[in-house]
Amino acid sequence: MQYSQDGLLRAYRRMATIRQFEERLHEEIAKGEIPGFTHLYAGQEAAAVGVCEHLDKDDMIVSTHRGHGHCIAKGCDVSGMMKEIYGSREGLCKGRGGSMHIADTSIGMLGANGIVGAGAPQAVGAAIAAKAKGNGKVAIAFSGDGACNQGTTFEAMNMAAVIKVPAIFVFENNHYSEHTGDRYAVGTALDIASRAEAFGMKAWRANGCDFYDTFETMAALLDHVRSTNLPAAIELDTERFYGHFEGDPQRYRAKGEVDRLREERDALKIFRASPVTQQHFGSAELDAVDAEVAAQIDAAVDAARKAERPDPSHVTEDVYAEY
Amino acid sequence: MSVMNIREAINQTLHEAMERDPSVILLGEDVAGGAGTAGGQEAIGGIWGTSTGLIGKFGPDRVIDTPISESAIVGAAAGAALAGMRPVAELMFADFIGVCGDQLINQIAKFRYMFGGEARCPVVVRLIYGAGMNAAAQHSQAFYNLLTAIPGLKVAMPTTPADAKGLLNEALHGDDPVMFFEHKALYGKKGEVPDGVHRVPFGHARMVREGGDVTIVAFGRMVSFAEKAADKLAEEGIGCDIIDPRTTSPLDEEAILDSVEQTGRLVVVDECPPRCGLAADVTAMVAQKAFTSLDAPPECVTAPHTPVPFSPELERAYVPGPPAIEAAVRRTLDWG
Ligand SMILES: Cc1ncc(C[n+]2csc(CCOP(=O)(O)OP(=O)(O)O)c2C)c(N)n1
Numbered sequence: 001m002q003y004s005q006d007g008l009l010r011a012y013r014r015m016a017t018i019r020q021f022e023e024r025l026h027e028e029i030a031k032g033e034i035p036g037f038t039h040l041y042a043g044q045e046a047a048a049v050g051v052c053e054h055l056d057k058d059d060m061i062v063s064t065h066r067g068h069g070h071c072i073a074k075g076c077d078v079s080g081m082m083k084e085i086y087g088s089r090e091g092l093c094k095g096r097g098g099s100m101h102i103a104d105t106s107i108g109m110l111g112a113n114g115i116v117g118a119g120a121p122q123a124v125g126a127a128i129a130a131k132a133k134g135n136g137k138v139a140i141a142f143s144g145d146g147a148c149n150q151g152t153t154f155e156a157m158n159m160a161a162v163i164k165v166p167a168i169f170v171f172e173n174n175h176y177s178e179h180t181g182d183r184y185a186v187g188t189a190l191d192i193a194s195r196a197e198a199f200g201m202k203a204w205r206a207n208g209c210d211f212y213d214t215f216e217t218m219a220a221l222l223d224h225v226r227s228t229n230l231p232a233a234i235e236l237d238t239e240r241f242y243g244h245f246e247g248d249p250q251r252y253r254a255k256g257e258v259d260r261l262r263e264e265r266d267a268l269k270i271f272r273a274s275p276v277t278q279q280h281f282g283s284a285e286l287d288a289v290d291a292e293v294a295a296q297i298d299a300a301v302d303a304a305r306k307a308e309r310p311d312p313s314h315v316t317e318d319v320y321a322e323y
Numbered sequence: 324m325s326v327m328n329i330r331e332a333i334n335q336t337l338h339e340a341m342e343r344d345p346s347v348i349l350l351g352e353d354v355a356g357g358a359g360t361a362g363g364q365e366a367i368g369g370i371w372g373t374s375t376g377l378i379g380k381f382g383p384d385r386v387i388d389t390p391i392s393e394s395a396i397v398g399a400a401a402g403a404a405l406a407g408m409r410p411v412a413e414l415m416f417a418d419f420i421g422v423c424g425d426q427l428i429n430q431i432a433k434f435r436y437m438f439g440g441e442a443r444c445p446v447v448v449r450l451i452y453g454a455g456m457n458a459a460a461q462h463s464q465a466f467y468n469l470l471t472a473i474p475g476l477k478v479a480m481p482t483t484p485a486d487a488k489g490l491l492n493e494a495l496h497g498d499d500p501v502m503f504f505e506h507k508a509l510y511g512k513k514g515e516v517p518d519g520v521h522r523v524p525f526g527h528a529r530m531v532r533e534g535g536d537v538t539i540v541a542f543g544r545m546v547s548f549a550e551k552a553a554d555k556l557a558e559e560g561i562g563c564d565i566i567d568p569r570t571t572s573p574l575d576e577e578a579i580l581d582s583v584e585q586t587g588r589l590v591v592v593d594e595c596p597p598r599c600g601l602a603a604d605v606t607a608m609v610a611q612k613a614f615t616s617l618d619a620p621p622e623c624v625t626a627p628h629t630p631v632p633f634s635p636e637l638e639r640a641y642v643p644g645p646p647a648i649e650a651a652v653r654r655t656l657d658w659g
Binding site for chain 1: 597641
């Protein structure tokens, strides 16, 4: 596959932004600065970016409770996200949604979701809209290995296959649904991609820690979807580096598991080590991106701390009726 | 008697019930925790810690970690109950009623009546509910109003460790489906719990205190807020009756009416939004059955008609608190 220097730098910048955004959140949460439940995405960067780098503004995604990476990959304003997570009035959702419910429909980010499995049918609806408008756009549902066990996900896959719409089911298998393993909950006989195949969809599999593998596999998938207007699925084998939520003691993990994953399955390391990357840059250029991103994240945290807080009177805004 | 918190009381009750009765089984997401992982089961006893120790004692046939599949969890509990078991199904957050609505509302609730009174469906669904953790709109809802509205379901909501044990034991002895609402902000609340098979009958309110001037009926977490408000008012010599109904279906109407007949004033405190909530329900009941006893219009202290917001400032504005209760009591006293 042909890669442009600009395209690769952009992909790297987005992955580095996700990583640093998450690592910074991890620190700030430990200080008690951030309210509510936060589920960190670090480790899965290559999945979100490998998928979303193919999309433009009018393609649509629906996300999960672990949505920060999807938001950044789709182009959400990082400062607006940080303000939202801090609960500020200036946040992307006026501080009413928080980490689990960030959305920016103006750029095709149709929403993160606190209900596991809720996104897949919504992506089918967004794909119905794309088909009706005939604009050639696609709609992507991100789901985890846990979410693939919900009836909603099964129903959505079947319906997409029956009504033939360009819905894409991206299953990020990080091997855990909260504290339960995929080998238990998904069943031992089937992988997730073969479930999609059982509904009559074409399905792909890729290494979700490797940007190039995810990106190239998605290219093949999107060729298929855009030329046929049919749904498709992809299972990405990926990893999460932090607990299910911040504060999770992770007793279900093997000793040293996270250290090993950070050594062997780190999307940023894998990206840097790739021959394709090395053809295009030296590490100094990527280090410079890291430094720019660090400054951007610092600025976002600073802005979030100073941003306007909601006033109690705002609680009844945006509801159609008051009682 | 031993002192423990509500989390421990529920855990102890489940242990004792499973020891006594082999038909009691538990199912839900992560209730054993860690299935299929390197850490193995018992890595975590449910995310709320209420099922700690059960898997080690009763094994995976009775303490069943499920996939994320609420509809199948509750539906399977229904089927197991029809087949003679006493399943306890856990909904990690009451909000997930949205996912398994059919199994709760059209299935479990209907069997006994619809099948001519023969079929019994003794399912206990444990629903962890309520605002207060900045968990936002999809993880904070109170929702006991929804299930109270469905004929065929019993609804319990303990506010003390003793009642947590007593009501859960009652649910596990009865033959009907019980929706057992546990407030996430009350788990750490401590109190004395009777040893052995302590049971609290449904439909009998707890008289939290008697004060004689105003009746406060408060649900769930609101009971402790009502107590705070009443403490403050007591300093000025205003005495409040506080009633904790403990079950919303059946509802102890008599306890409420008796108190209102004495005080002539009613304040109902409910974490649900105002329309079709328990506050509206109780004030309507009192207006119908004790109209002439009332010396002032009943007051409803509820959440606003909005989803639960994330931001701490907004969530504080959302949850009814002691100042709002105090103000409502004063309004009933100031009235004409
Ligand atoms: C309907 C529903 N059930 C349960 C939960 C609680 N919950 C939140 S995330 C999660 C695990 C999701 O696992 P997976 O889909 O694999 O995504 P991951 O967390 O691994 O990113 C669970 C059980 C929920 N939010 N919604």
